Amino acid sequence: MIWNPNKECMSRDEMSSLQGKRLHKIVEYVYHNVPFYRHKLQDMDITPDDIRTIDDIVKLPFTTKKDLRDNYPFGLQAAPQSEIIRIHASSGTTGNPTIVGYTRKDIGVWSECMARCLTAYGVGRDDIFSVSYGYGLFTGGLGAHNGVEMVGASVVPASTGNTEKHAKLIRDLGITGIACTPSYALYLAETMEHMGITKEHIKLRVGAFGAEPWTESMRAEIEERLGLKAFNLYGLSEVMGPSVSYECQMQNGSHINEDHFYPEIINPVTLEPLPNGQSGELVFTTLTKEGMPVIRYRTRDLCSLMQGECDCGRTSVRMTPITGRSDDMLIIRGINVFPSQVESVVLSMKEFAPRYMLIVDRINNLDTLQVQVELRQEYFTATFDTPAAIDELQKRLSDKLRSVLSISAKVQLKAPNSIERSQGKSAHVIDNRKQQ
Amino acid sequence: MTVNQLSIFLENRSGTLTKVLDIMKRTGIRIIASTIADTAQYGLFRVICSNPRQAYLELVNEGFAVAMSDVFAIEMENRPGQTADTVKCFSEAGISIIYMYSFLKDGKGILLFRTDDMETAREVIHRAGFKCVSEKDLADWK
Ligand SMILES: [Zn+2]
Secondary structure (H helix, E strand, O other): OOOOHHHHOOOHHHHHHHHHHHHHHHHHHHHHHOHHHHHHHHHOOOOHHHOOOHHHHHHOOOEOHHHHHHOOOOOOOOOOHHHEEEEEEOOOOOOOOOEEEEEHHHHHHHHHHHHHHHHHHOOOOOOEEEEOOOOOOOHHHHHHHHHHHHHOOEEEOOOOOOHHHHHHHHHHHOOOEEEEOHHHHHHHHHHHHHHOOOHHHOOOOEEEEOOOOOOHHHHHHHHHHHOOEEEEEEEEOOOOEEEEEEEOOOOOOEEEOOOOEEEEEEOOOOOOEOOOOOOEEEEEEEOOOOOOOOOOEEEEEEEOEEOOOOOOOOOOOEEOOOOEEOOOOEEEOOEEEOHHHHHHHHHOOOOEEEEEEEEEEEEOOEEEEEEEEEEOHHHOOHHHHOHHHHHHHHHHHHHHHHHHHOOOOEEEEEOOOOOOOOOOOOOOEEEHHHHO | OEEEEEEEEEEOOOOHHHHHHHHHHHOOOOEEEEEEEEOOOEEEEEEEEOOHHHHHHHHHHOOOOEEEEEEEEEEEOOOOOHHHHHHHHHHHOOOOEEEEEEEEEOOEEEEEEEEOOHHHHHHHHHHHOOEEOOHHHHHHOO
16 A cells, blocks of 8 residues: 555656755745855855756755754754744753654654555554554654644554563554564564463564664564564654655655655765665755754765665665664774674574673774673573584674674673663673774 | 582672672571682672572572573582592493582582483483482472
8 A cells, every 4th residue: 555656656747847846945935034054055065056956966065963062052944933832852862852843744754654654554443553662752653643744643652661561562452563672673573472461362463673783684573573564664863753764565665745855865985975775874854854954964974875666566666674874884904893793793693682792892902892782581401511612603793793893793692681781772782992 | 410500600890699698698598508609790699598599589589590491410429539420420421520519418418500401311320229309308408
């Protein structure tokens, strides 16, 4: 099913022309309403009239997370306060949070984009759908909520926390769909196992997972443990919230709602746009947003774009899974290392829990990488009664890590449940080099 | 012929062994014999105790990784050369002993060990007429 075939299946020519018109309008809008953008464009000697087609976008300056923080709280807001009907704030680990205001029209666009995602997952009026992203300042909860209401399913605003009660409701209400972070999904599965709730007791069939990067092996594990089909849901609050892109039944990349969010891929170092299909940093321009539009916002997420009509019938451009964050990238002994690479290795071995920690140090001027993983009691069988067997397991992991990372990592095995679970955006790295 | 042995994975930091012992103490489980196989990075605490199944559940519940395996427990006379003679029976049958430890009980030595071929080891024990200690013996010993 397709929620809005007019937009989701538009011909490429029509889409480009629509994007060009919208880009011109949004640049004109921010030029007149946001001094930050006006000054930047004036400095570059650009006027809104120079932006006529979507290809003109490369003339425009980038916007970064730092720009958003520097203009805290309302510096980048384009609409007058009287038009703003909701304000979200992103979780800033340091300094000021990012404040994003939405007009009534923005909330409408957001709900529709979210409805497109849910429809692609196969969610409809007959579903009972639990939203288990945090409700509150974070865009996940309310963003997904509005979309579920729009498609007409029964929304259960479970939020996060009180996982046991949530598990009980999933069983007792016959909840069929869930939206949450992939790590929360695994935590939920674990809680259910402790409570003796098995796949046979529940009706979950669709899961929308996002807000943190995840891998194919994590998908397989969630699907196996919860008995549902797991779909990717991508978004970020600076651009809108969840609903920026979504997987269809083909699960070959995530369709971007590109009539509202125009994507580009750039080289994070040179800032040059990269040719189609190449992997780099994802950049978004909001084409219709009124509250706080962003022009060429650098997401820091690394992925590539796929053009071409999908077997599902949608023509919109697709993005590949996020392989890392341009600022999560660690440089260890001169090699680029992404925590997601470690994750894919850890998840590929059933003996380890899907949790890990990278500890980077510098000892005698040499970078060292230690990877901590948790043993899983279910797989710590009789054969592990000798150090030789444990060492062999440890070696298998370090061999795999070396082949994926191209550098060697020291593996440290930990007892079950001893690595702190990540909440929301994952924190998997301790870099001790920074303090030196 | 065999008894249950718990092998508890211990992270290499202070307090982990104490925690294991506290759990056993709290649940009223007697440790009959134990040994630690240690490496630079972790330890493996092998325990023969009065109620291995309960100990296993308690330890797993407290977040330990615990492997439960079968080991032989053979009773020997307490005289010089007895261990050598016993081990020789297995090596002559082409069986390797993977690890071994022992303790004294009422003047008798009890030899605990695992081999790479448990089936053939059973035959050797049977043929040599070794006296084996059972799970029940362990539970009853005071
Ligand atoms: Zn598709």
